[in-house]
Every structure is written in structure tokens, then in C-alpha cells.
Amino acid sequence: MxxxxxxxxxxxxxxxxxxGLGRNTIYTRMRDGTFPRQVHLGPKSVAWLQSxxxxxxxxxxxxxxxxxQIRP
Structure with a gap:
């Protein structure tokens, strides 16, 4: 919750x-499934959860x- x-x-x-990521990198990684998806707050408004x-x-x-890690 x-x-x-x-x-x-x-x-x-x-x-x-x-x-430290750029806009294009964020959206590319979202498309690849390696970055959190944004939450739609309204028709033209999105944000990401801090958590x-x-x-x-x-x-x-x-x-x-x-x-x-260094392995012996």
C-alpha cells in the first residue's frame, strides 16, 4: 500500500x-523493461513513484x- x-x-x-539519466535513456529503458514505469496522473500528466x-x-x-567483487 x-x-x-x-x-x-x-x-x-x-x-x-x-x-543522472537523460530523458531518452529513461524512456528507452522503460520500453526495455529495465526502468520503472511512470504513473498517469491525468490526460497529459505523468510522474514516477519515489519508492x-x-x-x-x-x-x-x-x-x-x-x-x-574480487574472487580468490
Whole structure:
């Protein structure tokens, strides 16, 4: 369940600033299924859930650190 106390909507510019990704990269990755989908707030308004972006960022870090672990 989504709680307004714990989550909020992020607009594209803020998602770009937080993730460091460009607009085209975000939409390409959404199409590929490797980035969270936006939520439609109205006919011409979309946003992303902050929790979904945070989870995606954590998964990228986890995937990156496990790929770079030094093995004896």
C-alpha cells in the first residue's frame, strides 16, 4: 500500500536529476523493461513513484557491486 507519508510523485526533471539519466535513456529503458514505469496522473500528466526509483537505484548498485567483487 502506498502511503503519502512515505512516498511521493517525481516529475521527469527530478527523476533525471536523481538518477543522472537523460530523458531518452529513461524512456528507452522503460520500453526495455529495465526502468520503472511512470504513473498517469491525468490526460497529459505523468510522474514516477519515489519508492520505485529508489528501489531501481538499489538494484543497480547491488548488481554493480556483485559484478565487481574480487574472487580468490
Amino acid at each position: 502506498i502511503s503519502a507519508e512515505n512516498d511521493r510523485f517525481l516529475r521527469l526533471k527530478e527523476v533525471m536529476r536523481i538518477t 520505485a526509483i529508489s528501489q531501481w537505484m538499489e538494484s543497480v548498485v547491488e548488481g554493480s557491486s556483485s559484478a565487481h
